Amino acid sequence: MADTEKIIEIQVLRYRPEQDKEPVLQSFKVPFTDDMSVLQGLQYIKDFLDGTLSFRWSCRMAICGSCGMMVDGKPKLSCKTFLREYYPQGLRVDALAHLPIERDLMVSVEDFVTKLESIKPYIIPKEPRTLEQGEYLQTPQQRDMYEQFSSCINCMLCYAACPQYGLNPSFTGPGILALMHRYNADSRDGGQAERNELGYADEGYWGCTAVGYCSEVCPKGVDPANAINQNKMASAINYFTRFITPGGAEK
Amino acid sequence: MSARRPYVRSMDGWWKRDAYFISYMAREVTAVFVALYAIVLLFGVVRLSQGEAAFNGWLQYLTTPWMKVFHLIVLAVFCYHTWSWFNIMPKTMPIIFFGGKRLQPGTITGTGLVASVVACLAVLLIVRGMS
Ligand code: SF4
């Protein structure tokens, strides 16, 4: 059977800093087919109904991490969410929660990128090796200790799911802490001491109260809540032992 | 001059925004009931130190209708407390391998729940045996 064209109502939270004092809802009627994503619905609006609508996207296949937004109040990748799931009642799209809106559905990524740079998101070799010594070897199990945390696509859905970040943006937040753990948990890495300073701080692992929604909304199965909370024990041990190890308290 | 004017949305009433946040807040609130019940038990210890009559009076008080209702509420709340914390427990544990296979979150939660049921039954049996 051929797809008959249906019409769905998409409400979009608009914010145009030069004219809107605060965000306002605008409603669009969009013809759609069952294979169309929410992102394609927005592209239809931009192409045919209102060219001023702003939103980010690139890959259309859930890998670039740029199309995150709130779809009916839930953080989602709009390219991975289908319009048909919201038919016939319609849907509402907002910019990702907890992040400042730059324009329409685009949020500021400044805070995320600054934090990402601060955690040294690269392997700091435990022991320098010369070319003659060959590559760093790793067993499959050693790889499994970090692999899921390396799947992060920096989409920030977890930030939109984290009330602690919304209440206090100085909290490093789920995605970045998961990436920090990704490097710390790598058997080839020796940068833990440098990164732990951030991880063990109040804004680090301890800013998390185990709400757990970040792991629920993550489109890549990273499970940031696990990355964060499994470090609290080590952090607590570090907190108490630095008083009994010589010179530890100055750190 | 920059035309940027980033808009920060209010967090007022954030916990009502999503059913997930409501269940999280419910989990946090159960801690209040745990504290309340600790006070009830602590009171029993104080009465115990005041002699047999005082302690029996406290026991008697626990069987009044209002205290029975209170106990039923506390029981329901404690069940949710137990379930919700064991539910989040896999998130607090490092990745564990068991015979080459990764320990699944469901196994961790299930083990915790079974352990708490066994512990409750054991305590009940011990108390029964004593009285
Ligand atoms: S942890 Fe998941 S939700 Fe958070 S930024 Fe990475 S991929 Fe997105």
Ligand code: FES
């Ligand atoms: S457009 Fe790349 S993740 Fe959606």
